[in-house]
Amino acid sequence: MAGPAAAALCGKEEKVLGAQKAPGSCPYCGGGVAATDVEAKWVLCCLPLCRRTKRRFTCTACARRLVTYPAILHD
Numbered sequence: 335m336a337g338p339a340a341a342a343l344c345g346k347e348e349k350v351l352g353a354q355k356a357p358g359s360c361p362y363c364g365g366g367v368a369a370t371d372v373e374a375k376w377v378l379c380c381l382p383l384c385r386r387t388k389r390r391f392t393c394t395a396c397a398r399r400l401v402t403y404p405a406i407l408h409d
């Protein structure tokens with residue numbers, strides 16, 4: 335079996351788990367805000383080291399990343 339060379343699977347993988355509408359509006363253009371849940375996984379030589387889910391806010395109108403969006407979602 336001539337298997338393929340093992341890929342150097344080191345680095346960070348990101349998988350989008352889902353997106354939903356977030357309350358509030360974009361501070362730049364007043365458009366709607368979407369909350370995207372992203373699972374980030376750090377992989378070192380095929381061994382998953384660390385997995386973290388984070389929520390990312392983006393504007394649906396101007397597509398800006400709202401990194402300073404206030405954390406008003408606690409539920």
Ligand SMILES: [Zn+2]
Pocket residue numbers: 360361362363364365393394395396397398
């Ligand atoms: Zn916007």
